[in-house]
Amino acid sequence: KRHLISAADLTRDDAVLILDTAEEMARVADRPIKKLPTLRGRTVVNLFFEDSTRTRISFEAAAKRLSADVINFSAKGSSVSKGESLKDTALTLEAMGADAVVIRHHDSGAPHRLATSGWIGGSVVNAGDGTHEHPTQALLDAFTMRRRLGEGVGSDLSGRRITVVGDILHSRVARSNVHLLTTLGAEVTLVAPPTLVPIGVQQWPCEVSYDLDAVLAKSDAVMMLRVQRERMNAAFFPTEREYARRYGLDGERMARMPEHAIVMHPGPMNRGMEITAEVADSPRCTAVEQVTNGVSIRMAVLYLLLGGNEPALTAGTGTST
Ligand code: CP
DSSP states (O other): OBBBBOOGOOOOHHHHHHEEEEHHHHHTTTTSOOOOOOTOOOOEEEEEEEEEHHHHHHHHEEEEEHHEEEEESSSSTSSSTTOOOOHHHHHHHHHTTTTEEEEEESSHHHHHHOOOOOOOSSSEEEETTTBBBOHHHHHHHHHHHHHHTTTTTTOOOOTEEEEEEETTTHHHHHHHHHHHHTTTOOEEEEEEEEGGGGGGGGGGSSSSEEEHHHHHHSSSSSOOOOOOGSSGGGGGGOOOOHHHHHHHHHHOOOOOOOOOEEOOSSSSSOOOBBBBBHHHTTTTOOOHHHHHHHHHHHHHHHHHHHHSSGGGGTTTTTSSO
C-alpha cells in the first residue's frame, strides 16, 4: 500500500504486520543509540493544520529514529493564514521533495484529497482528519491492548471485548478503532449519551449501549474519550457534573472491571470529566504507555510505506548509527 488514510483499508494481515513491525521497532528504543539508518536520504513532512501534541511529536521522533529528514509545517504562522490553499501548500511541499506527508486537518477527507489529487508524489499518512479517522491512533491502541492483554507477536485480538466510552459523535479515534479492532477479531461496544452517538451508527460493526455500568464487568479494555467541546455548539455542552456521574470513569467504577482489564485514553484528557485523576494516574491506565507505543507504530508505518522489504532491523546497513 502507498498511503494510510483509513483503518478500514487494512486487512487483518496488514494490521498484524504493522503491529509485529512495531514490536521490532520498539526494540530500537532499548538500544544506547536509538536510531536506524533505514530512511536515510528520505524526507518526511509533518503537515499540521490542527493542534497536536502527541501525534506530531511522535511522528517526528519516529521519522528521526529511522534517520529521515523531517520538515515540520504548522498552519499557524504559515501562509495558510494568508489564505493559501491545501493545493498550493501541497505543491510547495512537493517542490521540496517530500517522500511522505503526514497530515492532520480539521476537514474530514483532506488526507484522501491529498492522496488522490496528484499534487504530491509521495505517501500520505492520515494523522487525524476532522471527525473522520485517526488510523495510527487505532494502531497504537491495538498494539497497547495486544501487549497488555498478553497476546503475542503474530496474534490478533480475537474474542477480546473492548468498550469505547464518551463523545463518539466527534471522535475520529472511535471510528478508526471500531474498524481496526473488529478487523482484528475484537467485539466493540460504544457507550455514550444519546446526543453524542453519530447518525448511522447502526451500520457500524459494533454494539451501542447507553449504560456504562452494564458493560464494565465484561470488558477487557475500557477506552475513555475526551468530550470535544471545540467541535460542539456551546448550547449542547453536557454539564461536567452530570456527564461525569453517568459516563465518567472513577475509582469505584474501575473496581467493577475484571482484574486484568485496562483503562485507555488517547489524550488529551479532561481530568474530572470523563476520567478522574485517581484513574488516570493508576497503574491500570495505559495513557502514557500509549504515547510511547505511538512512536513504535509510526516508525512501523513509515518504514512499511517508504522502506524496504527486508526485516526492519536489518534494513539499510543493518547497523544502528
Ligand atoms: N491522541 C492524539 O491524537 O493526541 P494529539 O491531539 O495531542 O496529537
